[in-house]
Amino acid sequence: MSSTPTQSPRRPLTLRDVSDACGVSEMTVSRVLRNRSDVSPATREKVLATAKALGYVPNKIAGALASQRVNLVTVIIPSLANMVFPEVLGGISDALDGTGLQPVFGVTDYLAEREENVLYEMLSWRPTGVIMAGLEHSDASRAMLENSGIPVVEIMDVDGEAIDSMVGISHRRAGREMARAILDAGYRKIGFLGTKMPDDHRARKRFEGFTEALHAAGLEITDTEHYGGGSALLKGRQMTETILKRSPDLDFLYYSNDMIGAGGLLWCLDQGIDVPGTLGLAGFNGLEILDGMPIRLATMDACRREIGERAARIVAGMGDEGEIGGARVELTPRLDLGDTIRRNTG
Amino acid sequence: MSSTPTQSPRRPLTLRDVSDACGVSEMTVSRVLRNRSDVSPATREKVLATAKALGYVPNKIAGALASQRVNLVTVIIPSLANMVFPEVLGGISDALDGTGLQPVFGVTDYLAEREENVLYEMLSWRPTGVIMAGLEHSDASRAMLENSGIPVVEIMDVDGEAIDSMVGISHRRAGREMARAILDAGYRKIGFLGTKMPDDHRARKRFEGFTEALHAAGLEITDTEHYGGGSALLKGRQMTETILKRSPDLDFLYYSNDMIGAGGLLWCLDQGIDVPGTLGLAGFNGLEILDGMPIRLATMDACRREIGERAARIVAGMGDEGEIGGARVELTPRLDLGDTIRRNTG
DNA sequence: CTGAAAGCGCTAACAA
DNA sequence: TTGTTAGCGCTTTCAG
Numbered sequence: 001m002s003s004t005p006t007q008s009p010r011r012p013l014t015l016r017d018v019s020d021a022c023g024v025s026e027m028t029v030s031r032v033l034r035n036r037s038d039v040s041p042a043t044r045e046k047v048l049a050t051a052k053a054l055g056y057v058p059n060k061i062a063g064a065l066a067s068q069r070v071n072l073v074t075v076i077i078p079s080l081a082n083m084v085f086p087e088v089l090g091g092i093s094d095a096l097d098g099t100g101l102q103p104v105f106g107v108t109d110y111l112a113e114r115e116e117n118v119l120y121e122m123l124s125w126r127p128t129g130v131i132m133a134g135l136e137h138s139d140a141s142r143a144m145l146e147n148s149g150i151p152v153v154e155i156m157d158v159d160g161e162a163i164d165s166m167v168g169i170s171h172r173r174a175g176r177e178m179a180r181a182i183l184d185a186g187y188r189k190i191g192f193l194g195t196k197m198p199d200d201h202r203a204r205k206r207f208e209g210f211t212e213a214l215h216a217a218g219l220e221i222t223d224t225e226h227y228g229g230g231s232a233l234l235k236g237r238q239m240t241e242t243i244l245k246r247s248p249d250l251d252f253l254y255y256s257n258d259m260i261g262a263g264g265l266l267w268c269l270d271q272g273i274d275v276p277g278t279l280g281l282a283g284f285n286g287l288e289i290l291d292g293m294p295i296r297l298a299t300m301d302a303c304r305r306e307i308g309e310r311a312a313r314i315v316a317g318m319g320d321e322g323e324i325g326g327a328r329v330e331l332t333p334r335l336d337l338g339d340t341i342r343r344n345t346g
Numbered sequence: 347m348s349s350t351p352t353q354s355p356r357r358p359l360t361l362r363d364v365s366d367a368c369g370v371s372e373m374t375v376s377r378v379l380r381n382r383s384d385v386s387p388a389t390r391e392k393v394l395a396t397a398k399a400l401g402y403v404p405n406k407i408a409g410a411l412a413s414q415r416v417n418l419v420t421v422i423i424p425s426l427a428n429m430v431f432p433e434v435l436g437g438i439s440d441a442l443d444g445t446g447l448q449p450v451f452g453v454t455d456y457l458a459e460r461e462e463n464v465l466y467e468m469l470s471w472r473p474t475g476v477i478m479a480g481l482e483h484s485d486a487s488r489a490m491l492e493n494s495g496i497p498v499v500e501i502m503d504v505d506g507e508a509i510d511s512m513v514g515i516s517h518r519r520a521g522r523e524m525a526r527a528i529l530d531a532g533y534r535k536i537g538f539l540g541t542k543m544p545d546d547h548r549a550r551k552r553f554e555g556f557t558e559a560l561h562a563a564g565l566e567i568t569d570t571e572h573y574g575g576g577s578a579l580l581k582g583r584q585m586t587e588t589i590l591k592r593s594p595d596l597d598f599l600y601y602s603n604d605m606i607g608a609g610g611l612l613w614c615l616d617q618g619i620d621v622p623g624t625l626g627l628a629g630f631n632g633l634e635i636l637d638g639m640p641i642r643l644a645t646m647d648a649c650r651r652e653i654g655e656r657a658a659r660i661v662a663g664m665g666d667e668g669e670i671g672g673a674r675v676e677l678t679p680r681l682d683l684g685d686t687i688r689r690n691t692g
Numbered sequence: 693c694t695g696a697a698a699g700c701g702c703t704a705a706c707a708a
Numbered sequence: 709t710t711g712t713t714a715g716c717g718c719t720t721t722c723a724g
Contacts, residue, residue, distance in 0.1 A: 012472065012494070012495065013493075014717060015717065015718065016717080024694085025695050025696085026695090026717090026718085027694070027695060027696080027719085028693085028694060028695075030718070030719065031693095031719095034719090038693060038694090039693070039694085040693060040694090043693085043694085055489055055490065055493045057466065057469050057470050057490060057493075058470050058717090058718085059411075059470065059472060059716090059717055059718070060470040060471050060472075060718090061407055061410045061411045061416070061471060061472060061717080062411055062700090062716070062717030062718035062719085063717080063718050063719070064407045064718085065405075065407045065408050065411050065699095065700050065701065065702085065716085065717080065718070065719090066699080066700055066717075066718040066720070067700085067718080067719055067720080068700070068719095069719095070407070080426070080432035080435055080436060081432060081433070081436065086426035087427070089426055089453075090426060090427065093453055102452075102467055104450050104451070105450070105451045106448075107435075107439055120403065121448055124403050124404050124405065124406040125406050125407060126358065126405060126406075126407060143401055144401065144403060147359075147401045147403075148358070148403070149358065231634040231635065231637035231638055232634075232638075233634075233635050233637065233639075234637040234638040235638075236638065237638055262638075266638065266639070266640060270640055288577040288578075288579075289577065289579050289635075291576075291577035291579065291580040292577055292578075292579025292580040292581075292582065292583055292608075292609045292612065293579075293612070294612060294616055360701060360702085361701065361702065362701080370710085371710065371711050372701090372702085373702095373710075373712080374709085374711075376702070377703095377709095380703085384709065384710090385709070385710085386709060386710090389709085389710085404701090404702085405700090405701055405702070406702095407700090407701080407702085408700070408701030408702035408703085408716090409702050409703070410702090410716090411700090411701080411702070411703090411715095411716045411717070411718085412701075412702040412703040412704075412715080413703055413704075413716085414703095414704095414716070693724105694723100694724080695724075696721105696722090696723080696724095697720100697721090697722090697723100698719105698720085698721085698722105699718100699719095699720090699721105700717105700718090700719085700720095701716105702715105702716090703714100703715095703716090704713105704714090704715090704716100705712100705713090705714090705715105706711100706712085706713085706714105707711080707712075707713095708709105708711075708712090
C-alpha cells in the first residue's frame with residue numbers, strides 16, 4: 001500500500017490543498033503546475049507527485065480570471081448533420097493540437113438568432129479567438145464581435161466582407177466554373193436541384209455564380225427543384241425523378257450538394273439512363289462518400305479540411321503573415337469531372 | 347445621430363462600466379443582467395438599455411468563480427467523422443436547449459490518452475455535467491471523474507459498469523439479435539466485415555454477441571474481413587469483393603456499420619448478385635443514408651438521437667427519476683430486415 | 693529560486 | 709428594492 005489516494009469528492013481540491021500537503025507555497029505549486037522553468041527540480045518533483053496523488057485538477061476559471069488568458073477557441077457552425085462541417089472541425093482540431101488551445105463548438109442550425117445567442121454565450125467566456133462559418137451575421141453579432149477585441153476568422157466563404165480575417169473559397173466562382181465546364185462539354189438544357197434553405201448563403205452564391213455563367217453564354221436554367229428536410233440521398237432520388245418527369249428534355253442536372261447528387265446518380269443508374277451521354281450530373285463538396293458510388297459524380301472540392309486548418313492557424317497566431325488580424329485566404333477548389341460529365345473528345 | 351455606441355475594444359467592459367454609465371450600483375446591474383425578479387421595472391429598464399447601448403457582454407469567468415456555478419456540459423466523443431456522433435450531439439443540443447446549459451464538445455479520435463487529456467482540460471472548467479461515449483476509460487480518467495463530484499453520463503453502451511449514470515443500448519444483445527434474425531431466415535455461411543479499430547469497443551461487443559449467438563446454433567463465422575481508414579463506402583465495396591472472391595460460398599455478410607454495408611450492397615447490385623436470395627446483407631446503426639439506397643439494407647437502429655436526449659436530460663436534472671446520479675437507461679434498438687434479409691415465407 | 697500581497701470581475705450574504 | 713462587504717481560486721508583481 002502506498003499513500004492514501006484521493007478523499008472526499010465534496011469540495012474540489014485547491015492549490016492550497018496541494019500546498020499544505022507538500023509544504024510548498026501556493027505560488028510555487030502554481031509555478032510547477034504551469035510548467036514554469038524557475039523552480040528547482042527537487043520541489044518540482046515533490047509538487048508534481050503530491051498533486052497527482054491528490055488528484056488535483058486546477059481550476060481554470062480562477063486561473064483565467066487572474067491571468068486574463070483563456071485557452072479556448074470558439075467555433076460556430078450551422079450544423080453537424082451536413083458532413084461538411086465535421087471535416088472542417090477535424091482540420092481545426094488538428095491544427096490546434098499542440099498549441100495549448102482548445103476548440104469549443106457551438107451550433108446555430110442556420111438560424112441567425114441562434115447564432116447570436118450562441119455567440120453571446122461563447123464570448124462571455126472570453127475565448128482567445130472565434131472561428132465562425134459564413135460572412136453573413138446579424139448586426140448585433142457583428143457588433144459583439146467587433147467590440148470583443150478578439151481575433152475572428154470567418155470561414156468557408158470569401159464572397160463578402162470579413163469582420164477580421166477570412167478563409168474560404170469563392171462559391172460564386174465555384175458555381176461559375178462548374179457552369180463553364182458543363183457548357184464546354186456541350187450540355188445546354190440544364191436543371192438545378194437545391195435546398196429550400198434561404199439562409200444557406202453559400203449554396204445561394206454558387207447558384208448565382210452558376211446562372212451568371214449561363215447568362216454569359218446566353219442560356220437560362222431550364223428547370224429547378226428544391227427540397228426541405230429528410231434524407232438527402234433519398235431526396236436526391238425523388239427530386240431527380242420529379243424534375244425529369246416534368247422536364248424530360250433536360251440534358252444536365254446540377255445539384256447543390258453531393259449528397260442529393262449521389263441520390264440522383266443512383267436513381268439515374270437504376271433507370272438505365274445513359275450518364276453522362278444523355279444526361280450529365282454534378283454536385284458540390286467533394287464528399288468522401290462519392291468514392292463508393294458506382295461511377296464518380298462530378299464535383300468540386302470545397303477544401304473543407306484545409307479551411308479548418310488555416311483558420312485555426314490564424315487564431316493560434318501561426319498564420320502565414322505572422323500577424324493575427326485581417327488575413328484573407330482564398331483557397332482554390334479543384335474541379336473533378338468524374339464520370340458524369342462527358343469529356344470533350346476534341 | 348443617436349447616442350454614441352460602443353468605444354474602444356481595448357479593454358472589455360465590466361459591470362462597473364455599466365454601473366457608472368447608468369448610476370445604479372454594480373450589484374443591481376448584476377441582478378438585472380441575471381434576470382432576477384427583485385429589481386424595480388424602472389431600474390431594470392434603464393440598466394438593460396445602457397448595457398445594450400454599451401455592448402456589454404458579461405464575464406462568465408468571473409461570474410462562475412464567484413457563484414461556483416458553470417452552465418457548461420462537457421461532451422466527449424471519439425469522432426465526428428462517424429455520422430453516428432453528430433446525431434447524438436444533435437439530441438443533446440436539443441434537450442439542453444432552454445435549460446440554460448451549453449454543450450461543449452471534445453473529440454478523442456478513439457485514443458484513450460487523448461480522452462484523458464481532453465477530459466482533464468474540460469474538467470478544469472468545472473462543468474455542470476459530463477457526457478461521454480463508452481464505458482471504457484483509463485484508470486486516470488475514471489479517477490478524475492469520480493473525484494470531480496460532477497454528474498457523469500456514459501452513453502451509447504450499457505454492457506459494462508458505469509461511473510455514475512449510463513444511457514445506451516446493449517451492443518452485445520444487438521449482435522445476438524441480428525445473428526438470430528439471420529439464422530431464422532435460413533442463412534448459414536456467414537461472413538463478418540468490420541473495422542480494424544481495437545478501441546471501438548461497441549463494434550467489438552456487437553461482434554461478440556453475434557458470434558455467441560452463432561455458437562449457440564452450432565455455427566462459426568465462415569470468414570472475416572477488416573479495414574482501416576478511407577471512404578467507408580468504398581471500403582465496403584472492396585472488402586465485399588475480397589471476401590466473396592476468397593469465400594464464394596458465403597450466403598450472408600454482416601457489416602459492422604451501415605456505411606460499409608451500403609458500399610457492399612452497391613457492389614453486389616452492380617454485380618447482379620441476387621440479394622437477398624443468394625446473399626443476404628446487414629449493417630448496423632440505422633443511418634439515414636440507407637433511405638436513398640436502391641434497396642433497403644437490413645440494419646438495427648442505434649437510438650442515437652434519443653441517447654443524446656436522455657443523457658442531456660439526466661445532466662440537466664430532468665431525468666425520469668428526478669435524481670441526477672446513478673441512472674441506468676437501456677434503450678431497445680429496432681431491428682429492420684429491410685430488403686436484404688429474405689423473409690420467412692412460412 | 694521562493695514567498696507575500698493584491699486583485700482579476702463577478703455574486704452570496706447581509707444590511708439598510 | 710437597493711447597496712455594502714467579502715471573498716471565489718488563481719496569477720501577477722514585487723520583494724527576499
